[in-house]
Amino acid sequence: MSVPNLWRIPFHSSAENQALLTHRQSLDTQMITALRKVLSAALPVILITPAIAVKPARNVVLILADDLGWADTTLYGKTSLYETPNIQRLAARGMTFTSAYASPICSPTRASIMTGQNPARHGMTAPAAHLEVERFEAVASENGPPHQKATNVRSSTRLDPNTPMLSQVLKQAGYSTAHFGKWHLGREPHSPLERGFDVDIPHWWGPGPKTSYLAPWGYDNPDFSEGKPGEHIEDRMAREAVAWLNNRDRSKPFFMNYWQFSVHAPFGAKPELIDRYRKKLGASVDGLERPEVRDRLLAAHMPGTGLPLQSPTYAAMVHSLDDAVGSLLDTLDEEGIADETVIIFYSDNGGNIHCGLEETSAAGNKYITPITSNHPLRGGKGGIHEGGVRVPAVVVWPGVTRPGSQSDVRIQAPDLYPTILNMLRIERPAKHVIDGVDFARALHGREMDRGPMFTLVPGHGGTPHWLPPSMSVHHGDWKLIRTFHYGKGGEHQYRLYNLQEDIGETRNVAAAEPEKVRELDRLIEEYIKEANVVVPLANPGFDEARFDSAKIGVQPGGLKMPASFKGKTRERSAGATTTSSSPSLLGWSVRGAEFDIRDETLSVTPTGRQPFVANARVRAAGKLELKLRIRTQKDGAGQIQWRTEDQKSFPADGQRTPFDVAGGDWQEFRVALDVTGRLVHLRLHMPDSKRTTDLDWIELSSQNGNRTERQRWDFRAGQQKRRQDGATPETQSANEAVTPFRFAETFDQFDPARFQTKIPNQNTLVRDGVLWTRGESGGKYPPMVSLGVDGRDLEISFRYRHLESGGMVWFFVDGDDGFGSEDHLLRVKLNRENVQLQIDAHSLDPKHPDRRNNGRPADKVSGAYRLNLRMPPDEVDLIANEWHHVQLTFKGASVTVSIDDKSYRKTLRHACFNAAKRRLLWMQKGGDSGIEIDDIRVHETDFAESSGTGLD
Numbered sequence: 001m002s003v004p005n006l007w008r009i010p011f012h013s014s015a016e017n018q019a020l021l022t023h024r025q026s027l028d029t030q031m032i033t034a035l036r037k038v039l040s041a042a043l044p045v046i047l048i049t050p051a052i053a054v055k056p057a058r059n060v061v062l063i064l065a066d067d068l069g070w071a072d073t074t075l076y077g078k079t080s081l082y083e084t085p086n087i088q089r090l091a092a093r094g095m096t097f098t099s100a101y102a103s104p105i106c107s108p109t110r111a112s113i114m115t116g117q118n119p120a121r122h123g124m125t126a127p128a129a130h131l132e133v134e135r136f137e138a139v140a141s142e143n144g145p146p147h148q149k150a151t152n153v154r155s156s157t158r159l160d161p162n163t164p165m166l167s168q169v170l171k172q173a174g175y176s177t178a179h180f181g182k183w184h185l186g187r188e189p190h191s192p193l194e195r196g197f198d199v200d201i202p203h204w205w206g207p208g209p210k211t212s213y214l215a216p217w218g219y220d221n222p223d224f225s226e227g228k229p230g231e232h233i234e235d236r237m238a239r240e241a242v243a244w245l246n247n248r249d250r251s252k253p254f255f256m257n258y259w260q261f262s263v264h265a266p267f268g269a270k271p272e273l274i275d276r277y278r279k280k281l282g283a284s285v286d287g288l289e290r291p292e293v294r295d296r297l298l299a300a301h302m303p304g305t306g307l308p309l310q311s312p313t314y315a316a317m318v319h320s321l322d323d324a325v326g327s328l329l330d331t332l333d334e335e336g337i338a339d340e341t342v343i344i345f346y347s348d349n350g351g352n353i354h355c356g357l358e359e360t361s362a363a364g365n366k367y368i369t370p371i372t373s374n375h376p377l378r379g380g381k382g383g384i385h386e387g388g389v390r391v392p393a394v395v396v397w398p399g400v401t402r403p404g405s406q407s408d409v410r411i412q413a414p415d416l417y418p419t420i421l422n423m424l425r426i427e428r429p430a431k432h433v434i435d436g437v438d439f440a441r442a443l444h445g446r447e448m449d450r451g452p453m454f455t456l457v458p459g460h461g462g463t464p465h466w467l468p469p470s471m472s473v474h475h476g477d478w479k480l481i482r483t484f485h486y487g488k489g490g491e492h493q494y495r496l497y498n499l500q501e502d503i504g505e506t507r508n509v510a511a512a513e514p515e516k517v518r519e520l521d522r523l524i525e526e527y528i529k530e531a532n533v534v535v536p537l538a539n540p541g542f543d544e545a546r547f548d549s550a551k552i553g554v555q556p557g558g559l560k561m562p563a564s565f566k567g568k569t570r571e572r573s574a575g576a577t578t579t580s581s582s583p584s585l586l587g588w589s590v591r592g593a594e595f596d597i598r599d600e601t602l603s604v605t606p607t608g609r610q611p612f613v614a615n616a617r618v619r620a621a622g623k624l625e626l627k628l629r630i631r632t633q634k635d636g637a638g639q640i641q642w643r644t645e646d647q648k649s650f651p652a653d654g655q656r657t658p659f660d661v662a663g664g665d666w667q668e669f670r671v672a673l674d675v676t677g678r679l680v681h682l683r684l685h686m687p688d689s690k691r692t693t694d695l696d697w698i699e700l701s702s703q704n705g706n707r708t709e710r711q712r713w714d715f716r717a718g719q720q721k722r723r724q725d726g727a728t729p730e731t732q733s734a735n736e737a738v739t740p741f742r743f744a745e746t747f748d749q750f751d752p753a754r755f756q757t758k759i760p761n762q763n764t765l766v767r768d769g770v771l772w773t774r775g776e777s778g779g780k781y782p783p784m785v786s787l788g789v790d791g792r793d794l795e796i797s798f799r800y801r802h803l804e805s806g807g808m809v810w811f812f813v814d815g816d817d818g819f820g821s822e823d824h825l826l827r828v829k830l831n832r833e834n835v836q837l838q839i840d841a842h843s844l845d846p847k848h849p850d851r852r853n854n855g856r857p858a859d860k861v862s863g864a865y866r867l868n869l870r871m872p873p874d875e876v877d878l879i880a881n882e883w884h885h886v887q888l889t890f891k892g893a894s895v896t897v898s899i900d901d902k903s904y905r906k907t908l909r910h911a912c913f914n915a916a917k918r919r920l921l922w923m924q925k926g927g928d929s930g931i932e933i934d935d936i937r938v939h940e941t942d943f944a945e946s947s948g949t950g951l952d
Contacts, residue, residue, distance in 0.1 A: 057398045058253040059341040060170070060420060061328060064113070065321060066106060066182055066208070066264040067381055069351020069374045070390045072318060078375070081280065081309045082318045086326035087394065090345055092404050093338075094396030095443060099410040101474070102349050104381060104388030104457060106207065107184050108155075109348040109413045110259070114165040114185070114195075116417030116434040120456040120471070121531040122163070126155035129186050130206050132937070133795050133889060134158050134901075138458075138534040142892055146543035150469045150485040150536040153458035154891075154941075158186045164429040166417050167196030170255045173426045176248055180241045181259040182208070197257070201240045208264040209233050213317070232270055234262050234320045238327040245331050258328060262321035266562065267357055267371065269316030277312035277319075278362050285310050285359070288367035297356060297368045298558040300551075303464030305378055305504060310369040311357055339398045342423070344416065347391035353380035354463035356559030370559060378505045379465035384457045384472050384481060385505055387465070397423065400443050409442035410450045410474060419443075435531070451475070452523045458484075458536050465553050467495075469536035473523050479505070480520035484536040494521070586713045587741075588615045588698075593686070602695040602715035604686055612641075612685040613695070617741075618711060619680060619790055619918060621821070621861065622704040624673040628684070629696035634663040636687030644677035661687040666696065678820065704821075705860060709919075711788060712753045740940040741791040747771055747934060756786040756919070773922075774803075774930025785922045785933070791940035792916050797887040798936045800830075800922075803929035804881070808832065811886065812921035815912075817842040819862035822918050826908075828897055830886070834873035835904055837897060841867040841912040869910070876904045883934075890917065891941070 071078035073087050075096055102109040107129040108119035119125045123138035136158055141151040159165075171177050178199040179192040187205035188194065202217075202224040204210055211218050213234070215227030227236055241258055248254055287293070288310065309315070325345070332338040351372045360366055379385030393411065395401055400423070414436030421428055422438045441448040453474040460468050470483045477500035487493040494517050496510040510517050528535060585595070585602070593611035596603045604611060626640055641656045643649070659669050673679070682700070686693045699712040745754065750766045752759045759765065763783035764773040773783045789796075800809055809830040817823045824840035842864040843851070850867035858865050876899060878884060889896045893914050898905040920938070924931050 057340050057342050057400070058424065059255070059337060060424070061256045061258060061332070061341060061343045062113070062416070063325060063328070063343070063345045064110070064257070064259040065345070065347040065392075066260055066262060067349060067352050068263055068318070068321065068347040068392060069372055069380065069387070070347075070377060070392055071374050072263075072351055072372055073322075073392050075392050075394070079309060081277065082315050084318065084322040086322045086329060087345060087392070089329060090325060090343060090396060091394050094343070094394055094403065095401040095405045095407050095445075097393040097395070097411055097442075098406060098408050100346065100391050100393030101389050101410065101412040101453065101455070102347060102391045103413065103455065104349050104383055106182075106264075106348040110183075110185055111159055112412075112414040112436075113346075113416050114167065115159065115163050116166070116414050116432075116436040117163075118414055118435040118454055118456070118531065120454060120527070120533040121433065121435055122159060123156035123534065124159065124185075125153060125456055125458055127184065127207055128155045128157045129184050129190075131157050132187075132797070133887075133941070134186075136160050139891070140458075140534050140537050142537065143541050144539040146539075146541050147546040147548070148460055148468065148539055149490070149542050149547065150460075151539050152460060152469060153534050153536055158190050161190070164432050165195045166420065167192070167255060167257070169196075169421065169426065169429055170424075171196045171198075173424075174252055176252045176254040177256075178241070178244050178254070179257040179259065180237050180244075181257075182206075182261050182264070183259065192257070199244060201237070208266065209261045212266055213261070213268045213320075214270070230270075232320055234260060234324045237261070238324040242327060242331045245335060258324075260321055260324060262324070263314065263317040263352075265352075265355060267313055267317065267355070269313050269320060273316035273319050274312050277315035278360065280315070281310065281312055282362055284308070285361045285367055285369070286363065286365070288369065289361070289365035294368045296558075297370070298561070300554050300556050300558055302554060303353075306375045307353075307370060307373040309373055310367075311359055311371055313357055313359060314371050341398070342420070343394075343396040344420075345392070345394040346413065346416070347393075348413075349381050350374055350377070350383075350386075350388040350390060351380050353387070354382065354555055354560055356561050358561070358565055368559065368561075376504045380463060382457075382461050382463040383466050384455055384470050385465050385467075386479075386499070386503065388463075389455055395443060397443050400440075402445055405445060407442050407445075409439060409448045410453060411439050411442070412436070412450075412453050415439050415450075452527070454524065454527050456533065456535075458534070462556055464555050466555070468552065471524055471528075471533075471535070473520050473527075474499075475520060475523060477501075478516060478520060480510075480517060480524070482521060482524055485538040490538045492521075496520070585613075586715065587617050588613050588713065597715050600696070600715065603692050604695065605692045606686065606689050610685065611689060611693075612683045614681070614683045615713075616681045617790060618682050618700060619678065619916070620700055620702040620709070620711065621675075621678040622702045624675050624679060624703075625701050626671045626673055626682075627669065627699040627701070628671075629666055629668045630661060630687075631666045631694040631696075632661050632663045632688050633691045634688055636661050636663070638687035639685040640671055640673065641683040641685065642673060642675060642679055643681035644675065645680050646677060650681070650683070663688075666694075709756055709788065714751070714753060741789060741794070741938065742940070743787070743789065743936070743938040745936045754787070756788050757784065759785070769934070771933040772930055773924055773933070774926055774928055783924060787920045787936070787938075789917050789920055789938050792890070792914065793892070793941045794890045794917050794938055795887070795941050796890075796920065796938050797885065798922075799883050799885050799934045800931055801883045802832075802881045802926055802931050804927045806832065807924065807926040807931065809926075809931060810923040812919075812923070813888070813890075813917055814919040814921065815917040816915040817859065817862055817864050818912065818915060819844065819859070819864040821859045821862035821864065823859065823864075823866060825912055825915060825917070826888075826895060828886070828888070830878060830884075830899070831873070832879045833875065833877065835876045835878075835897075835899060835906075836873040837871040837906065837908060839867075839869040839871075839908060839910050839912065841869065841910060843867055871908070874904065874906065889941075 072082055073084040075091055103119050105127050107127045108124050111122055111124045115122055135156050138156050139154045144151040167177050177197045179197040180201050183192055183205055184207055192200035202219040203221045204219055213232055215229055215231040332341055351374045353370050355371045356368055358366055358368055374380050374387035377387035377390060379387040381388055418434050418436045418438045419440055423440055437450050455472045458469045468483050468486050470481050472479060472481045477498050479497045479499050481495040483493040494510045495508045496513055496517055497505045590604060591612050591614060593607055594605045637658055637660050639656050639658050657671055657673060659671050697714045699710060701710050747766050748769050763775050811828040812824050813826040814822055815825045827838040829836040844864055846865055848867055850869055851865045885900050887898045890913055893911055894907055894909045895913050896907045
């Protein structure tokens with residue numbers, strides 16, 4: 001005998017409840033009487049077998065939003081701009097959590113959800129999982145810049161492959177599994193397909209959508225067709241998920257990870273939705289177009305709280321995110337499985353308040369605004385304050401959670417793992433440590449004390465309200481933040497807040513509550529010891545004179561704007577000075593001017609009295625010459641100014657060389673620079689302070705003895721050209737941008753100007769998309785290829801293969817010798833049956849026991865002698881004429897060399913490796929057939945991973 005649907009009312013949304021109640025009230029008296037008789041007869045059966053009314057939940061849909069803040073939905077009544085009716089519809093079916101927490105950045109939260117472990121334990125504390133380098137443990141830096149009291153911790157980039165992910169546990173329990181959307185926990189062999197998922201669409205490892213939200217997207221997945229122009233990626237992901245649900249194996253329960261790309265950068269949305277929210281904002285944004293408002297947001301300034309929501313683009317992005325939630329709910333209803341499916345909605349971190357957009361108001365005026373606001377919470381994504389870690393959360397568990405209910409129980413992302421396994425009655429993996437706490441009691445509507453909750457942010461940030469490396473504990477109404485080594489005398493610094501009374505963290509009561517500080521700090525210390533947490537160290541190189549506490553919490557350079565942003569307003573006072581930087585500037589910055597790169601030309605338009613372009617990352621010594629191709633509208637006089645390594649600032653007089661430019665057409669100049677010492681910083685002052693100056697390219701050459709080196713910058717929009725990087729904060733002048741060194745060459749669209757070796761030559765050319773070099777030079781050395789680099793902590797990788805038997809490849813890393821010159825630091829000799837490493841250190845002692853025994857004289861510039869520490873050969877089978885992958889990772893005083901990932905790995909330590917790296921050199925003996933080199937990649941890791949959170 002069937003049971004009427006009225007018995008399912010408690011498990012529907014409030015709207016569905018009302019519809020059913022209205023239907024019931026429309027029944028006539030006879031039908032109601034008959035129904036009562038039927039129910040009376042059926043009641044014993046119902047009481048004995050309640051499963052007839054509701055099937056136990058067995059499926060799981062985990063929806064994870066990206067960068068969606070606690071105040072970015074209508075769940076908590078904090079927004080009237082954003083519209084999230086489907087998330088509200090979800091809340092009507094289940095339980096909303098007011099105190100849900102995540103890590104303040106994405107990869108750590110994702111790793112915690114999938115492992116049940118705190119980032120402090122699993123080691124992934126930064127969004128570094130998209131990097132190529134595989135690092136399975138966090139590493140504390142031994143040193144830091146002199147203005148920082150503590151060192152940073154380098155995050156792991158992959159989870160231990162032996163860690164049982166939630167998807168693997170469920171798959172082993174008989175579940176069908178599928179992942180849709182963002183992953184950001186590693187590329188192959190760490191993708192969803194290797195970690196327990198049957199399906200992964202679009203199979204992308206990056207930190208956000210590959211190119212944009214609107215098609216074409218450019219995913220390299222033959223099983224994922226390109227979208228039609230303008231198709232939204234979130235719409236497509238929802239359709240893919242729906243299709244999988246419709247065609248699933250119905251004999252199995254399922255686990256679906258629907259991890260949304262929304263609302264992560266790059267920021268963009270459907271034009272019609274942007275227009276909708278632009279009209280909704282109306283006149284509320286009038287006045288924001290004023291130059292003083294724009295310029296304040298685009299410069300470093302003390303962050304505020306309580307900022308209004310002013311971005312129609314972001315509102316449109318939230319709208320599309322919510323639409324996708326609605327598509328999934330509709331499908332579960334249509335499939336008739338809503339009552340047997342657990343739905344979890346969560347976000348990976350707090351809202352993004354460090355990025356900005358240039359928007360257009362309904363009146364047509366352009367204005368600058370932060371992406372969103374986390375008011376009343378302090379801080380945002382990347383920070384340890386509540387705005388970075390408190391997130392929206394809803395759990396629908398049919399038969400367990402009361403529809404439309406709310407819980408104040410504190411939960412954290414790792415808690416999902418044990419809770420899901422317990423509620424599904426699946427055993428936890430043996431010997432797997434779980435930090436998460438099962439919050440099933442809260443789902444049943446009962447009171448629950450979760451116990452202490454820990455958050456680790458072990459790097460120096462750069463977002464509004466950021467703190468130096470810190471760890472926090474929430475316990476009861478209290479939150480304590482320990483900032484490592486930033487107190488007096490290198491002690492820890494503390495901030496204590498009563499969140500029940502001060503959710504905005506405006507009153508630090510640590511001084512008034514010393515016993516509470518000690519109590520909570522003991523919890524932090526106990527957890528650090530129990531979980532073997534890698535924590536920041538006291539910086540041995542800290543210099544009190546260079547420390548400025550006023551910069552803590554201030555976002556340097558103002559809002560982070562999209563690369564397409566053109567710069568600041570031109571309507572400003574004659575004396576205004578501004579600095580602009582962009583990846584397309586190839587390491588240069590523009591001061592007192594706007595810039596644009598178009599038709600392979602850098603155009604510099606003055607906005608101040610003394611416009612110039614500058615590069616704080618040049619490194620050159622010897623006889624120097626600067627060449628450039630320039631065009632001006634009027635006759636004028638330009639100047640080249642420089643600073644050397646021993647100078648902290650540009651001298652007031654001297655060290656300038658003028659050059660005269662005739663207006664009209666392109667001209668090339670060669671300017672000799674009378675530099676004494678080692679050049680580290682260049683400024684090129686524009687010949688015209690009122691009109692636009694165009695630059696085609698800049699080239700710096702240095703001659704030391706018989707060796708000539710070139711550093712060249714070709715300004716081409718949208719292309720990654722060679723950069724000369726490596727400046728540290730102590731060598732960088734104020735307001736001149738420093739960007740990490742990046743180099744990648746696949747030889748598909750080869751630019752020979754990027755190499756110091758002339759290519760092609762008699763031994764070397766590019767063919768079939770690889771570098772081919774062969775033969776013998778006939779002199780002292782075999783054929784060689786040279787590439788300029790710059791930076792201390794570098795990751796270097798390349799591929800090579802022999803085309804005939806025999807031969808070898810000899811790879812050199814050159815850098816500062818520590819005495820004012822440059823020379824070899826490391827040699828990697830890749831023989832066919834072994835690998836031999838050699839350290840080339842330097843000393844001023846002519847009788848040093850490690851000095852070369854062939855009578856090599858001292859360096860002409862530094863007077864230093866080369867030392868050789870040759871390691872014994874290690875047997876490695878490189879006989880096969882196949883591609884071999886070589887990777888070197890320099891970190892501080894150590895280098896790790898690996899061949900073909902696991903075939904060979906060795907770490908060397910020597911003080912000389914702490915020096916800046918200046919050049920890479922390949923030499924080979926490969927016979928007439930030669931060898932091929934491909935996929936050269938170099939990047940500076942201390943910027944991307946250990947200089948802070950490295951926000952993605």
